[in-house]
Amino acid sequence: MSIRPKKSLGQHFLKDKNMIEKIAGAITAAPGDRVIEIGPGTGTLTEALLERFEDLIAVELDQRAVEMLEDKFPGLKVIHKDILEADFNELVAEKEQTHIIGNLPYYITSQILFLLLENRALLGDALLMMQKEVAERIVADIRTKDYGILSVQTQLMSSPEILFDVPRQVFSPQPNVDSAIIRLTFDKGPLECSDEHLKTVVRTAFNQRRKKLSNALKPIIDKKNLPEGFNFDKRAEAWEPSIYEKLTARLEEDGILT
Structure with a gap:
């Protein structure tokens, strides 16, 4: 057959x-x-x-x-x-x-x-x-x-x-x-943030990967409210995965992502 x-x-x-x-x-x-x-x-x-x-x-x-x-x-x-x-x-x-x-x-x-x-x-x-x-x-x-x-x-x-x-x-x-x-x-354990919010942040960043992250992430974070401790002058491809996790967790803590 x-x-x-x-x-x-x-x-x-x-x-x-x-x-x-x-x-x-x-x-x-x-x-x-x-x-x-x-x-x-x-x-x-x-x-x-x-x-x-x-x-x-x-x-x-x-x-x-x-x-x-x-x-x-x-x-x-x-x-x-x-x-x-x-x-x-x-x-x-x-x-x-x-x-x-x-x-x-x-x-x-x-x-x-x-x-x-x-x-x-x-x-x-x-x-x-x-x-x-x-x-x-x-x-x-x-x-x-x-x-x-x-x-x-x-x-x-x-x-x-x-x-x-x-x-x-x-x-x-x-x-x-x-x-x-x-x-x-699958050995990484739980993330510091939710999977769904991580997806949102990562996809928004890479949707305009030629722009600085301060501009690419504008649909989520207003430039005036960018959290400290992150270099938003870089492009999406310059951030390691762990930085995206940390940013997403921070945005959840600050109530920007709910």
Whole structure:
């Protein structure tokens, strides 16, 4: 049984056995941990995961793929759902350690990434395959063109690390870009501020990244009320992630963000 990849779902199926083994081998899960695979598709990676982990759950949107997985792996728990609508409390079910693995569709990579960050308190880590360009933005250093919203939020909420590249030739159909495997380890603990307010501050700052922060942040803070202890003469890309967290916490304390 085989299925044709749907362009509307951004499907690109892994076909290279060596790469599949390399990805499966990069998961840090212990034998009793839960592993959740996002978008398993035809199950080529799923098969390698089942050889390693007893507690595996597959979350798949495509009904054709769900039927294929259930037929191919009778003991596998398959949830027919869009991962963006999944309840992570149910998926984790009070497990001590839960690990995410997924080959993310390019068109919703950011949405899935932010969903995982929102649920980071429930997760140990996430091993994600995504467009190489996006992975490089996540780990980017300050004062670089790649440094931006994804960099700040992901680095504040996890420890991201690119493990290795995945060439386009290992997929069917072959995408137009290369991919990378990135691991997000959720080891940072709670922020000093709320996630939502942090998003507001970071996105406002980078929406006008060529301006000084005193001007870029005007939709949130009037120039006359800029808190002391921050250099607002710099541009958004010059601030380390921790400064955005501190500023957001200060604005919450001062009642500017409520």
